[in-house]
Amino acid sequence: MNIIYILIPVTLLLGLFFIVLFILNSLDGQYDDLDTPAHRILIED
Template identity: 50%
Template sequence: MNIIYMLLAISVFVALIFFVLFIFSVKKGQYDDTYTPSVRMLFEDELVKEDTSSKAKTSKETITNPEK
């Protein structure tokens, strides 16, 4: 039974070491993406198409029925 407690303590200790190293690497900028912003400017932005049929319909209704 003592070996289970010892292995549990060792595994928690190793997990804490990996967690501290991960936090350290994130703070140092290890996972910062420096490549994508420089390449992103080479691609065209996607155009957002508006639904012109609904706009035309509402403007047509206001011309024919000015009371509404």
């Protein structure tokens, strides 16, 4: 079970990486509009 001592830090680091990514994107304005992208994806040009 000692593998847990590696796995848990790895999962936490992975989580941290995605949180930081989300924060950066959010500050960039990517999530200002939560409704349109779902519709825009249907238009192909």
